[in-house]
Amino acid sequence: xxxxxxxxxxxxxxxxxxxxxxxxxxxxxxxxxxxxxxxxxxxxxxxxxxxxxxxxxxxxxxxxxxxxxxxxxxxxxxxxxxxxxxxxxxxxxxxxxxxxxxxxxxxxxxxxxxxxxxxxxxxxxxxxxxxxxxxxxxxxxxxxxxxxxxxxxxxxxxxxxxxxxxxxxxxxxxxxxxxxxxxxxxxxxxxxxxxxxxxxxxxxxxxxxxxxxxxxxxxxxxxxxxxxxxxxxxxxxxxxxxxxxxxxxxxxxxxxxxxxxxxxxxxxxxxxxxxxxxxxxxxxxxxxxxxxxxxxxxxxxxxxxxxxxxxxxxxxxxxxxxxxxxxxxxxxxxxxxxxxxxxxxxxxxxxxxxxxxxxxxxxxxxxxxxxxxxxxxxxxxxxxxxxxxxxxxxxxxxxxxxxxxxxxxxxxxxxxxxxxxxxxxxxxxxxxxxxxxxxxxxxxxxxxxxxxxx
Numbered sequence: 001x002x003x004x005x006x007x008x009x010x011x012x013x014x015x016x017x018x019x020x021x022x023x024x025x026x027x028x029x030x031x032x033x034x035x036x037x038x039x040x041x042x043x044x045x046x047x048x049x050x051x052x053x054x055x056x057x058x059x060x061x062x063x064x065x066x067x068x069x070x071x072x073x074x075x076x077x078x079x080x081x082x083x084x085x086x087x088x089x090x091x092x093x094x095x096x097x098x099x100x101x102x103x104x105x106x107x108x109x110x111x112x113x114x115x116x117x118x119x120x121x122x123x124x125x126x127x128x129x130x131x132x133x134x135x136x137x138x139x140x141x142x143x144x145x146x147x148x149x150x151x152x153x154x155x156x157x158x159x160x161x162x163x164x165x166x167x168x169x170x171x172x173x174x175x176x177x178x179x180x181x182x183x184x185x186x187x188x189x190x191x192x193x194x195x196x197x198x199x200x201x202x203x204x205x206x207x208x209x210x211x212x213x214x215x216x217x218x219x220x221x222x223x224x225x226x227x228x229x230x231x232x233x234x235x236x237x238x239x240x241x242x243x244x245x246x247x248x249x250x251x252x253x254x255x256x257x258x259x260x261x262x263x264x265x266x267x268x269x270x271x272x273x274x275x276x277x278x279x280x281x282x283x284x285x286x287x288x289x290x291x292x293x294x295x296x297x298x299x300x301x302x303x304x305x306x307x308x309x310x311x312x313x314x315x316x317x318x319x320x321x322x323x324x325x326x327x328x329x330x331x332x333x334x335x336x337x338x339x340x341x342x343x344x345x346x347x348x349x350x351x352x353x354x355x356x357x358x359x360x361x362x363x364x365x366x367x368x369x370x371x372x373x374x375x376x377x378x379x380x381x382x383x384x385x386x387x388x389x390x391x392x393x394x395x396x397x398x399x400x401x402x403x404x405x406x407x408x409x410x411x412x413x414x415x416x417x418x419x420x421x422x423x424x425x426x427x428x429x430x431x432x433x434x435x436x437x438x439x440x441x442x443x444x445x446x447x448x449x450x451x452x453x454x
Contacts, residue, residue: 007037007038007041008034010029010033010034010223011034011037011038011041014027014029014035014038014042014221014223015038015041015042015045017221018038018039018042018150018221019042019045019046021219022148023042023043023046023049023119023148023149023150024148024149024150024171024172025150025171025219025220025221026151026152026153026156026167026168026171026219026220026221027039027150027151027152027153027221028152028153028154028156028220028221028222029154029221029222029223030154030222030223030400033154033223033404033405034404034405035152035154036063036064036067036123036152037067037071039121039150039152040067040068040071040072041071041072043119044072044074048118049118049119049148050097050098050118050119051094051096051097051098051099051116051117051118051119052097052098052099052117052118052119052120052121053099053101053106053109053116053117053119053120053121053146054098054099054100054101054121054123055101055102055103055106055120055121055122055123056100056101056102056103056121056123056124056374057102057103057123057124057127057128057373057374058080058102058343058345058348059339059343059345059348059371059373059374059375060123060124060373060374061078061080061100061101061102061345061348061349062078062345062346062348062349062352063374063375063376064076064098064100064123065078065100066349068098074097074098075096075098076096076097076098076099076100077089077092077093077095077096077098077099077100078100078101078345079093079099079100079101079105079109080101080102080105080345081345086105086108090112093109093112093113093116094113094116099117103128103137106137106140106141107140110144115144115146117146118146118147118148119146119147119148119149119150120141120144120146120148120149120150121150121151121152122141122149122150122151122152123152123153123374124152124153124154124373124374125151125152125153125167126153126155126156126158126393127373130151130166130167131157131158131163131166131167132166133165133166133169133183138166141170142169142170142173149170149171151167151170151171154396154397154400155393155396155397156220156222158391158393159202159204160191160202160203160204160205161190161191161202161205161206161212162183162186162187162190162191162202164216165180165183165186165187167219168180168186168215168219169181169183169186171219172219178215187200187202189207190206190207190211190212190215191203191206191207192205192206192207230399230402230403230410230411230412230413231410231411231412231413232399232413232414232415233412233413233414233415234414234415234417235297235301235414235415235416235417236417236418236419237293237294237297237416237417237418237419238293238418238419238420239280239292239293239418239421240290240292240293240296242283242288242290242292243279243280243283243290243292243293246279246283246286246288247276247279247421250266250272250275250276250279254266254267254272256275256286256288258287258288264286264287273422276421276422277317277318277387277422278318278320278321279292280292280294280387280418280421280423281294281295281316281317281318281321281386281387282294282295282318282321282324282325282386284321284324285318285320285321285324291324291328293418294386294387294416294418295321295324295325295328295386297416298314298325298328298384298386298416299328299329299332301384301414302314302329302332302334302364302384303332305382306332306334306361306362306364309361310361310380310381310382310409311361311362311363311364311365311379311380311381311382312363312364312365312380312382312383312384313364313365313366313367313377313380313382313383313384313401313402314329314364314365314366314367314383314384314386315367315368315369315383315384315385315386315388315398316366316367316368316369316385316386316387317368317369317370317387317388317389318368318387319340319341319342319368321386321387322338322340322366322368325366325386326338326366329364329366332364334362334363334364335358335360335362335363335364336363336364336365336366337351337354337355337363337364337365337366338351338365338366338367339351339352339365339366339367339368339371339375340367340368340371341368341370341371343371348375352375352376352377355377355379355380356376356377356378356379358379361379363379363380365377365380367398367401369385369387369388369389369394369395369398370389370394373397373398375401376401376404376406377401377402378402378404378405378406378407378408380402381402381407381409381410381411381412382402382411382412382414383398383399383401383402383411383412383413383414384414384416385398385413385414385415385416386416387416388415399411399413
């Protein structure tokens with residue numbers, strides 16, 4: 001079959017894994033590895049898995065639809081929009097083999113049609129609370145019990161081994177031997193739980209790494225693809241004088257006093273940290289008439305990369321910074337695109353497609369970090385991070401918008417880091433979080449990092 005011949009050996013191996021596990025397994029290959037196409041091929045190889053309900057984040061709706069059209073010439077129905085639009089779409093639900101919708105729409109569809117699907121795909125499930133057994137979403141999915149279930153994510157764990165309970169429970173809830181029937185039984189068997197003043201703290205590492213790995217291997221497909229090379233680079237800078245002035249105020253007085261004597265209070269440490277992060281990304285977010293050293297560095301680096309025929313993605317944690325970034329880049333005479341939260345499905349699809357298809361390398365995408373999931377931006381091989389999220393997985397997901405199937409160049413991910421600032425502690429914390437994930441999910445990668453540090 002022509003389509004099958006175009007799949008990589010890793011994708012073919014993944015298809016076999018899904019089939020051998022009777023379409024009930026966790027597909028957790030690293031972001032950008034071609035999971036979407038691999039899963040769809042496995043389903044289309046077995047007609048009994050149809051119809052399929054695909055649950056994803058809003059930006060993922062056109063991704064799944066476009067993959068079905070591009071690789072398989074298959075139509076699908078996106079169930080999303082206003083109540084009137086969804087009312088019209090309901091007439092078409094049972095006429096389609098693939099229904100693609102968002103997490104909030106799942107309950108509505110089930111209420112209207114019951115369990116009309118054979119297969120439930122839950123894409124990027126870590127973003128909508130499925131990791132937490134107490135969420136309404138997990139409890140609702142736990143009641144559905146579809147015949148075939150394929151959770152999909154590049155980041156299956158955030159904190160500790162207990163994160164794996166919910167998805168393993170959904171896949172094999174009757175497995176009492178491995179304690180997948182009960183959360184606290186799972187914790188007792190697989191986790192190190194320390195009783196303290198607040199109850200129990202679950203440590204980052206499992207009781208026995210080898211045994212935990214063996215458990216995961218029975219349910220989870222997880223590969224780290226090295227054929228898409230990428231590197232992380234710090235760009236160390238110093239605050240300018242204006243940033244230093246207000247940074248000292250925040251550190252000393254927990255407030256900012258503006259030139260007009262107005263005061264911005266920070267009532268607690270959490271708010272202070274937020275204000276410091278905003279100050280370092282771009283002081284204009286806080287109403288200070290200065291773009292900051294970080295944005296200056298981003299503009300300079302972008303200009304350099306464009307001159308070398310490299311398209312650029314600029315990621316930032318703050319949507320409020322995007323207009324200021326765009327304004328500063330305007331002088332470079334480049335084509336600028338923006339993706340951020342709040343876009344409609346059509347906007348996500350239109351902007352991504354235009355960026356990918358514009359026949360020039362003189363282009364820049366500005367993207368909020370949390371919007372950097374499920375989209376493909378392989379036209380750029382330079383990622384500049386003006387700020388970062390405090391979740392290692394969010395930053396990693398953003399990096400993989402460029403470092404994914406279809407990329408032909410080395411991807412460089414450059415982080416703007418301020419010397420003598422909270423950046424040092426935060427980056428150290430992010431690295432520790434990533435290491436704790438690796439020791440559970442990918443111990444080989446963990447050992448490589450430890451060796452590199454020694």
